[in-house]
Amino acid sequence: MMGRLLVFALALALGACVSSTPVEVSVKTYQVGGTSIAALNAQARRHGPVVPGLEGRAFAAVEYNFFHNFEPEQRGTRCRFNRNGNVLVRSEVTLPEWRERDMRRASAEVRRQWELLSEYAIIHESGHIRISQEYAGRLRDLYRTSSAPNCEELMAKIEREAIPILEAEREAQNEFDRTDEVRFRRFLRRNGYDLI
Numbered sequence: 452m453m454g455r456l457l458v459f460a461l462a463l464a465l466g467a468c469v470s471s472t473p474v475e476v477s478v479k480t481y482q483v484g485g486t487s488i489a490a491l492n493a494q495a496r497r498h499g500p501v502v503p504g505l506e507g508r509a510f511a512a513v514e515y516n517f518f519h520n521f522e523p524e525q526r527g528t529r530c531r532f533n534r535n536g537n538v539l540v541r542s543e544v545t546l547p548e549w550r551e552r553d554m555r556r557a558s559a560e561v562r563r564q565w566e567l568l569s570e571y572a573i574i575h576e577s578g579h580i581r582i583s584q585e586y587a588g589r590l591r592d593l594y595r596t597s598s599a600p601n602c603e604e605l606m607a608k609i610e611r612e613a614i615p616i617l618e619a620e621r622e623a624q625n626e627f628d629r630t631d632e633v634r635f636r637r638f639l640r641r642n643g644y645d646l647i
Contacts, residue, residue: 494547518538
């Protein structure tokens, strides 16, 4: 049940992004326990997802891959990809799930703070998915506009020209993480907190 609710929340968060790039989102959770935010954060640091390049464990994370269904077609003197192809983003979001028995024992204030932290985790991971959608769109456009004298050359060209797009996507994702503290603090202030 919780997984379905989280997928729905992610879908709502992504709904603001109108994109012709299809995205598949699945959610997995890990259990955290405790009756204070400090205890819950300590559990997240112990059991959260491992993110390459991050020291320790993350509170939440998303893994994603690009897939495409473009096929090269030789027509006369040019090879092009089929025009109706697309690039898909397949993503898996990992989020913490608070053990029900601990949640019931916690104060209303701790439950509210946890709700805010969980909401922001969804907002943040949705931001990563939106960035991946944007760059998947750039890859799609590259496939749709590329051509070469033969299909072997076309495949080599795509591999070569996709590299800067994928590098720019990685940098955009890193920049999103580097600038997240400002967005997180703004989110908390809007909800009546300086820091949790």
